[in-house]
Amino acid sequence: MINSLWISKTGMEAQQTQLDVISHNLANVSTTGYKRANAVFEDLIYQNLRQVGADTTEQSQLPTGLHLGLGVRTVATSRSYTQGSLQQSTNALDVAIQGNGFFQVNMPDGSIGYTRDGTFQLDSQGRVVTANGLTVANGITIPPTAQSITISAAGAVTVVLPNNPTPQPVGNLALATFINPAGLEPKGQNLFTETAASGQPQNGTPGTNGMGQVSQGFLETSNVNVVQELVTMIQTQRAYEMNSKAIQTSDQMLQKLAQL
Incomplete structure:
Protein backbone atom coordinates (compact mmCIF):
# COMPACT_ATOMS: atom_id res chain seq x y z
CA MET A 1 0.00 0.00 0.00
CA THR A 82 10.47 20.54 -37.92
CA GLN A 83 10.28 23.54 -40.23
CA GLY A 84 8.28 26.51 -39.00
CA SER A 85 6.23 28.53 -41.45
CA LEU A 86 7.81 31.58 -43.07
CA GLN A 87 6.39 35.02 -42.39
CA GLN A 88 7.19 37.92 -44.70
CA SER A 89 9.02 40.90 -43.23
CA THR A 90 9.85 44.39 -44.41
CA ASN A 91 13.37 44.34 -42.96
CA ALA A 92 16.05 43.60 -45.56
CA LEU A 93 18.21 41.95 -42.90
CA ASP A 94 15.53 39.48 -41.79
CA VAL A 95 16.53 36.03 -43.02
CA ALA A 96 14.85 32.63 -42.65
CA ILE A 97 16.31 29.18 -43.19
CA GLN A 98 14.32 26.81 -45.39
CA GLY A 99 15.58 23.38 -44.45
CA ASN A 100 18.36 22.20 -42.16
CA GLY A 101 20.96 24.39 -40.57
CA PHE A 102 21.70 27.10 -38.04
CA PHE A 103 23.10 30.61 -38.28
CA GLN A 104 26.42 31.04 -36.49
CA VAL A 105 27.03 33.94 -34.12
CA ASN A 106 29.95 34.97 -31.93
CA MET A 107 29.26 34.48 -28.23
CA PRO A 108 30.67 36.90 -25.61
CA ASP A 109 33.15 34.24 -24.40
CA GLY A 110 34.57 33.78 -27.89
CA SER A 111 32.76 30.53 -28.67
CA ILE A 112 30.25 30.02 -31.47
CA GLY A 113 26.51 29.97 -30.84
CA TYR A 114 23.86 28.61 -33.18
CA THR A 115 20.40 29.96 -33.83
CA ARG A 116 17.44 29.68 -36.20
CA ASP A 117 16.47 33.27 -35.45
CA GLY A 118 17.35 35.40 -38.46
CA THR A 119 16.23 38.73 -36.99
CA PHE A 120 19.43 40.55 -37.89
CA GLN A 121 20.16 44.26 -37.48
CA LEU A 122 23.09 46.66 -37.77
CA ASP A 123 25.07 47.99 -34.84
CA SER A 124 26.77 51.39 -34.60
CA GLN A 125 29.73 50.11 -36.64
CA GLY A 126 27.60 48.69 -39.44
CA ARG A 127 28.15 45.08 -38.40
CA VAL A 128 25.34 42.55 -38.86
CA VAL A 129 24.25 41.46 -35.37
CA THR A 130 21.43 39.58 -33.70
CA ALA A 131 18.68 41.29 -31.72
CA ASN A 132 20.92 40.88 -28.65
CA GLY A 133 23.94 42.48 -30.33
CA LEU A 134 25.93 39.32 -31.10
CA THR A 135 27.82 39.55 -34.38
CA VAL A 136 27.39 36.91 -37.06
CA ALA A 137 30.35 34.54 -37.24
CA ASN A 138 31.69 35.73 -40.61
CA GLY A 139 31.84 39.36 -39.49
CA ILE A 140 29.71 40.98 -42.19
CA THR A 141 29.90 44.78 -42.22
CA ILE A 142 27.55 46.96 -44.27
CA PRO A 143 29.00 50.29 -45.56
CA PRO A 144 27.15 53.33 -44.21
CA THR A 145 26.52 54.56 -47.76
CA ALA A 146 24.85 51.33 -48.91
CA GLN A 147 21.60 52.04 -50.72
CA SER A 148 20.28 48.47 -50.68
CA ILE A 149 21.20 45.08 -49.25
CA THR A 150 20.64 41.78 -51.04
CA ILE A 151 21.08 38.31 -49.54
CA SER A 152 20.99 35.43 -52.02
CA ALA A 153 19.61 31.95 -51.35
CA ALA A 154 23.23 30.80 -50.99
CA GLY A 155 23.89 33.41 -48.28
CA ALA A 156 25.95 35.84 -50.37
CA VAL A 157 25.47 39.41 -49.08
CA THR A 158 25.85 42.24 -51.57
CA VAL A 159 25.18 45.98 -51.40
CA VAL A 160 24.63 48.73 -53.94
CA LEU A 161 26.75 51.83 -53.35
CA PRO A 162 26.15 55.37 -54.70
CA ASN A 163 27.31 55.98 -58.27
CA ASN A 164 28.01 52.28 -58.77
CA PRO A 165 25.22 50.12 -60.18
CA THR A 166 27.26 46.92 -59.75
CA PRO A 167 26.44 45.08 -56.48
CA GLN A 168 29.46 44.79 -54.23
CA PRO A 169 29.98 41.63 -52.08
CA VAL A 170 30.45 42.28 -48.37
CA GLY A 171 30.36 38.76 -46.94
CA ASN A 172 28.51 35.47 -46.70
CA LEU A 173 26.04 33.99 -44.25
CA ALA A 174 27.34 30.50 -43.54
CA LEU A 175 25.23 27.75 -42.00
CA ALA A 176 26.10 24.83 -39.77
CA THR A 177 24.39 21.46 -39.38
CA PHE A 178 24.72 18.75 -36.76
CA ILE A 179 24.36 14.98 -36.89
CA ASN A 180 22.18 15.18 -33.77
CA PRO A 181 20.65 18.67 -33.41
CA ALA A 182 18.56 17.39 -30.48
CA GLY A 183 21.84 17.17 -28.57
CA LEU A 184 22.43 20.92 -28.74
CA GLU A 185 22.25 22.72 -25.41
CA PRO A 186 19.74 25.60 -25.27
CA LYS A 187 21.19 28.76 -23.74
CA GLY A 188 18.21 31.08 -24.00
CA GLN A 189 17.98 34.12 -26.29
CA ASN A 190 17.21 31.68 -29.16
CA LEU A 191 20.78 30.33 -28.95
CA PHE A 192 22.19 26.81 -28.82
CA THR A 193 25.72 25.57 -28.19
CA GLU A 194 27.58 22.50 -29.32
CA THR A 195 27.83 19.49 -26.99
CA ALA A 196 29.41 16.05 -27.18
CA ALA A 197 25.95 14.64 -27.95
CA SER A 198 25.29 16.97 -30.89
CA GLY A 199 28.56 16.19 -32.62
CA GLN A 200 30.80 18.73 -34.28
CA PRO A 201 29.25 21.32 -36.60
CA GLN A 202 29.42 20.81 -40.34
CA ASN A 203 29.90 24.28 -41.79
CA GLY A 204 29.00 25.13 -45.35
CA THR A 205 27.21 27.28 -47.88
CA PRO A 206 23.39 27.36 -47.79
CA GLY A 207 21.85 25.04 -50.33
CA THR A 208 24.79 22.60 -50.40
CA ASN A 209 25.49 19.30 -48.61
CA GLY A 210 21.97 18.96 -47.28
CA MET A 211 21.83 22.47 -45.84
CA GLY A 212 18.78 24.62 -46.29
CA GLN A 213 18.59 27.81 -48.29
CA VAL A 214 18.12 31.27 -46.82
CA SER A 215 15.25 33.59 -47.73
CA GLN A 216 15.72 37.32 -47.39
CA GLY A 217 12.76 39.31 -46.11
CA PHE A 218 11.25 36.36 -44.23
CA LEU A 219 11.32 35.06 -40.66
CA GLU A 220 10.73 31.51 -39.50
CA THR A 221 7.91 31.36 -36.98
CA SER A 222 7.70 28.98 -34.04
CA ASN A 223 6.70 25.40 -34.88
Whole structure:
Protein backbone atom coordinates (compact mmCIF):
# COMPACT_ATOMS: atom_id res chain seq x y z
CA MET A 1 0.00 0.00 0.00
CA ILE A 2 2.85 2.38 0.79
CA ASN A 3 4.26 1.74 -2.70
CA SER A 4 1.13 3.15 -4.29
CA LEU A 5 1.66 6.44 -2.47
CA TRP A 6 5.20 6.73 -3.77
CA ILE A 7 4.27 5.62 -7.29
CA SER A 8 1.47 8.17 -7.51
CA LYS A 9 3.81 10.84 -6.18
CA THR A 10 6.29 10.15 -9.01
CA GLY A 11 3.39 10.30 -11.46
CA MET A 12 2.34 13.73 -10.19
CA GLU A 13 5.92 14.99 -10.46
CA ALA A 14 6.18 13.70 -14.03
CA GLN A 15 2.93 15.39 -15.06
CA GLN A 16 4.06 18.63 -13.41
CA THR A 17 7.22 18.50 -15.51
CA GLN A 18 5.11 17.85 -18.58
CA LEU A 19 3.01 20.91 -17.78
CA ASP A 20 6.15 23.01 -17.33
CA VAL A 21 7.33 22.00 -20.81
CA ILE A 22 3.91 22.71 -22.34
CA SER A 23 3.79 26.12 -20.65
CA HIS A 24 7.21 26.96 -22.04
CA ASN A 25 6.09 25.97 -25.54
CA LEU A 26 2.97 28.13 -25.31
CA ALA A 27 4.97 31.06 -23.94
CA ASN A 28 7.20 30.89 -27.04
CA VAL A 29 4.44 30.43 -29.61
CA SER A 30 5.43 33.79 -31.17
CA THR A 31 9.20 33.43 -30.72
CA THR A 32 11.08 33.55 -34.01
CA GLY A 33 12.73 30.23 -34.85
CA TYR A 34 11.59 28.52 -31.65
CA LYS A 35 11.43 24.71 -31.74
CA ARG A 36 8.91 22.98 -29.49
CA ALA A 37 10.09 20.64 -26.77
CA ASN A 38 8.41 17.67 -25.19
CA ALA A 39 9.18 15.71 -22.02
CA VAL A 40 10.40 12.12 -22.28
CA PHE A 41 9.58 9.65 -19.51
CA GLU A 42 10.68 6.18 -18.48
CA ASP A 43 9.41 3.70 -15.92
CA LEU A 44 11.47 3.14 -12.79
CA ILE A 45 13.03 -0.14 -11.68
CA TYR A 46 10.82 -3.08 -10.76
CA GLN A 47 10.53 -5.21 -7.67
CA ASN A 48 11.17 -8.72 -8.96
CA LEU A 49 9.02 -10.81 -6.61
CA ARG A 50 8.83 -13.86 -8.87
CA GLN A 51 11.31 -14.44 -11.64
CA VAL A 52 9.83 -15.25 -15.01
CA GLY A 53 11.18 -18.51 -16.41
CA ALA A 54 12.11 -19.86 -12.99
CA ASP A 55 11.86 -23.62 -12.56
CA THR A 56 8.72 -24.83 -10.79
CA THR A 57 9.58 -28.48 -11.23
CA GLU A 58 12.28 -30.39 -13.04
CA GLN A 59 10.18 -30.32 -16.20
CA SER A 60 8.34 -26.98 -16.02
CA GLN A 61 9.03 -23.25 -15.79
CA LEU A 62 7.03 -20.19 -14.83
CA PRO A 63 5.45 -18.67 -17.97
CA THR A 64 5.10 -15.28 -16.28
CA GLY A 65 6.70 -13.47 -13.37
CA LEU A 66 5.66 -11.05 -10.67
CA HIS A 67 7.17 -7.60 -11.23
CA LEU A 68 5.89 -4.51 -9.43
CA GLY A 69 6.93 -1.16 -10.89
CA LEU A 70 7.98 1.77 -8.73
CA GLY A 71 6.73 4.66 -10.82
CA VAL A 72 8.00 7.03 -13.49
CA ARG A 73 10.62 9.70 -13.97
CA THR A 74 11.50 12.37 -16.53
CA VAL A 75 14.69 11.54 -18.40
CA ALA A 76 14.88 14.17 -21.14
CA THR A 77 13.27 17.03 -22.98
CA SER A 78 13.56 16.34 -26.69
CA ARG A 79 13.20 19.13 -29.22
CA SER A 80 11.41 18.94 -32.57
CA TYR A 81 13.28 20.67 -35.40
CA THR A 82 10.47 20.54 -37.92
CA GLN A 83 10.28 23.54 -40.23
CA GLY A 84 8.28 26.51 -39.00
CA SER A 85 6.23 28.53 -41.45
CA LEU A 86 7.81 31.58 -43.07
CA GLN A 87 6.39 35.02 -42.39
CA GLN A 88 7.19 37.92 -44.70
CA SER A 89 9.02 40.90 -43.23
CA THR A 90 9.85 44.39 -44.41
CA ASN A 91 13.37 44.34 -42.96
CA ALA A 92 16.05 43.60 -45.56
CA LEU A 93 18.21 41.95 -42.90
CA ASP A 94 15.53 39.48 -41.79
CA VAL A 95 16.53 36.03 -43.02
CA ALA A 96 14.85 32.63 -42.65
CA ILE A 97 16.31 29.18 -43.19
CA GLN A 98 14.32 26.81 -45.39
CA GLY A 99 15.58 23.38 -44.45
CA ASN A 100 18.36 22.20 -42.16
CA GLY A 101 20.96 24.39 -40.57
CA PHE A 102 21.70 27.10 -38.04
CA PHE A 103 23.10 30.61 -38.28
CA GLN A 104 26.42 31.04 -36.49
CA VAL A 105 27.03 33.94 -34.12
CA ASN A 106 29.95 34.97 -31.93
CA MET A 107 29.26 34.48 -28.23
CA PRO A 108 30.67 36.90 -25.61
CA ASP A 109 33.15 34.24 -24.40
CA GLY A 110 34.57 33.78 -27.89
CA SER A 111 32.76 30.53 -28.67
CA ILE A 112 30.25 30.02 -31.47
CA GLY A 113 26.51 29.97 -30.84
CA TYR A 114 23.86 28.61 -33.18
CA THR A 115 20.40 29.96 -33.83
CA ARG A 116 17.44 29.68 -36.20
CA ASP A 117 16.47 33.27 -35.45
CA GLY A 118 17.35 35.40 -38.46
CA THR A 119 16.23 38.73 -36.99
CA PHE A 120 19.43 40.55 -37.89
CA GLN A 121 20.16 44.26 -37.48
CA LEU A 122 23.09 46.66 -37.77
CA ASP A 123 25.07 47.99 -34.84
CA SER A 124 26.77 51.39 -34.60
CA GLN A 125 29.73 50.11 -36.64
CA GLY A 126 27.60 48.69 -39.44
CA ARG A 127 28.15 45.08 -38.40
CA VAL A 128 25.34 42.55 -38.86
CA VAL A 129 24.25 41.46 -35.37
CA THR A 130 21.43 39.58 -33.70
CA ALA A 131 18.68 41.29 -31.72
CA ASN A 132 20.92 40.88 -28.65
CA GLY A 133 23.94 42.48 -30.33
CA LEU A 134 25.93 39.32 -31.10
CA THR A 135 27.82 39.55 -34.38
CA VAL A 136 27.39 36.91 -37.06
CA ALA A 137 30.35 34.54 -37.24
CA ASN A 138 31.69 35.73 -40.61
CA GLY A 139 31.84 39.36 -39.49
CA ILE A 140 29.71 40.98 -42.19
CA THR A 141 29.90 44.78 -42.22
CA ILE A 142 27.55 46.96 -44.27
CA PRO A 143 29.00 50.29 -45.56
CA PRO A 144 27.15 53.33 -44.21
CA THR A 145 26.52 54.56 -47.76
CA ALA A 146 24.85 51.33 -48.91
CA GLN A 147 21.60 52.04 -50.72
CA SER A 148 20.28 48.47 -50.68
CA ILE A 149 21.20 45.08 -49.25
CA THR A 150 20.64 41.78 -51.04
CA ILE A 151 21.08 38.31 -49.54
CA SER A 152 20.99 35.43 -52.02
CA ALA A 153 19.61 31.95 -51.35
CA ALA A 154 23.23 30.80 -50.99
CA GLY A 155 23.89 33.41 -48.28
CA ALA A 156 25.95 35.84 -50.37
CA VAL A 157 25.47 39.41 -49.08
CA THR A 158 25.85 42.24 -51.57
CA VAL A 159 25.18 45.98 -51.40
CA VAL A 160 24.63 48.73 -53.94
CA LEU A 161 26.75 51.83 -53.35
CA PRO A 162 26.15 55.37 -54.70
CA ASN A 163 27.31 55.98 -58.27
CA ASN A 164 28.01 52.28 -58.77
CA PRO A 165 25.22 50.12 -60.18
CA THR A 166 27.26 46.92 -59.75
CA PRO A 167 26.44 45.08 -56.48
CA GLN A 168 29.46 44.79 -54.23
CA PRO A 169 29.98 41.63 -52.08
CA VAL A 170 30.45 42.28 -48.37
CA GLY A 171 30.36 38.76 -46.94
CA ASN A 172 28.51 35.47 -46.70
CA LEU A 173 26.04 33.99 -44.25
CA ALA A 174 27.34 30.50 -43.54
CA LEU A 175 25.23 27.75 -42.00
CA ALA A 176 26.10 24.83 -39.77
CA THR A 177 24.39 21.46 -39.38
CA PHE A 178 24.72 18.75 -36.76
CA ILE A 179 24.36 14.98 -36.89
CA ASN A 180 22.18 15.18 -33.77
CA PRO A 181 20.65 18.67 -33.41
CA ALA A 182 18.56 17.39 -30.48
CA GLY A 183 21.84 17.17 -28.57
CA LEU A 184 22.43 20.92 -28.74
CA GLU A 185 22.25 22.72 -25.41
CA PRO A 186 19.74 25.60 -25.27
CA LYS A 187 21.19 28.76 -23.74
CA GLY A 188 18.21 31.08 -24.00
CA GLN A 189 17.98 34.12 -26.29
CA ASN A 190 17.21 31.68 -29.16
CA LEU A 191 20.78 30.33 -28.95
CA PHE A 192 22.19 26.81 -28.82
CA THR A 193 25.72 25.57 -28.19
CA GLU A 194 27.58 22.50 -29.32
CA THR A 195 27.83 19.49 -26.99
CA ALA A 196 29.41 16.05 -27.18
CA ALA A 197 25.95 14.64 -27.95
CA SER A 198 25.29 16.97 -30.89
CA GLY A 199 28.56 16.19 -32.62
CA GLN A 200 30.80 18.73 -34.28
CA PRO A 201 29.25 21.32 -36.60
CA GLN A 202 29.42 20.81 -40.34
CA ASN A 203 29.90 24.28 -41.79
CA GLY A 204 29.00 25.13 -45.35
CA THR A 205 27.21 27.28 -47.88
CA PRO A 206 23.39 27.36 -47.79
CA GLY A 207 21.85 25.04 -50.33
CA THR A 208 24.79 22.60 -50.40
CA ASN A 209 25.49 19.30 -48.61
CA GLY A 210 21.97 18.96 -47.28
CA MET A 211 21.83 22.47 -45.84
CA GLY A 212 18.78 24.62 -46.29
CA GLN A 213 18.59 27.81 -48.29
CA VAL A 214 18.12 31.27 -46.82
CA SER A 215 15.25 33.59 -47.73
CA GLN A 216 15.72 37.32 -47.39
CA GLY A 217 12.76 39.31 -46.11
CA PHE A 218 11.25 36.36 -44.23
CA LEU A 219 11.32 35.06 -40.66
CA GLU A 220 10.73 31.51 -39.50
CA THR A 221 7.91 31.36 -36.98
CA SER A 222 7.70 28.98 -34.04
CA ASN A 223 6.70 25.40 -34.88
CA VAL A 224 4.46 25.19 -31.79
CA ASN A 225 0.94 24.00 -32.61
CA VAL A 226 -1.34 25.70 -30.09
CA VAL A 227 -4.16 23.18 -30.53
CA GLN A 228 -1.81 20.27 -29.99
CA GLU A 229 -0.36 21.88 -26.87
CA LEU A 230 -3.82 22.54 -25.42
CA VAL A 231 -4.88 18.92 -26.03
CA THR A 232 -1.69 17.69 -24.36
CA MET A 233 -2.34 20.09 -21.48
CA ILE A 234 -5.79 18.58 -20.91
CA GLN A 235 -4.31 15.07 -20.98
CA THR A 236 -1.65 16.16 -18.50
CA GLN A 237 -4.27 17.66 -16.19
CA ARG A 238 -6.34 14.46 -16.25
CA ALA A 239 -3.29 12.30 -15.59
CA TYR A 240 -2.30 14.54 -12.67
CA GLU A 241 -5.82 14.28 -11.24
CA MET A 242 -5.79 10.49 -11.54
CA ASN A 243 -2.48 10.23 -9.71
CA SER A 244 -3.84 12.54 -7.02
CA LYS A 245 -6.93 10.36 -6.75
CA ALA A 246 -4.74 7.28 -6.36
CA ILE A 247 -2.99 8.91 -3.40
CA GLN A 248 -6.35 9.74 -1.80
CA THR A 249 -7.57 6.19 -2.34
CA SER A 250 -4.40 4.71 -0.85
CA ASP A 251 -4.76 7.00 2.16
CA GLN A 252 -8.36 5.93 2.68
CA MET A 253 -7.41 2.26 2.48
CA LEU A 254 -4.64 2.79 5.03
CA GLN A 255 -7.12 4.52 7.34
CA LYS A 256 -9.49 1.58 6.98
CA LEU A 257 -6.66 -0.83 7.76
CA ALA A 258 -5.72 1.15 10.89
CA GLN A 259 -9.31 0.87 12.15
CA LEU A 260 -9.26 -2.94 12.12
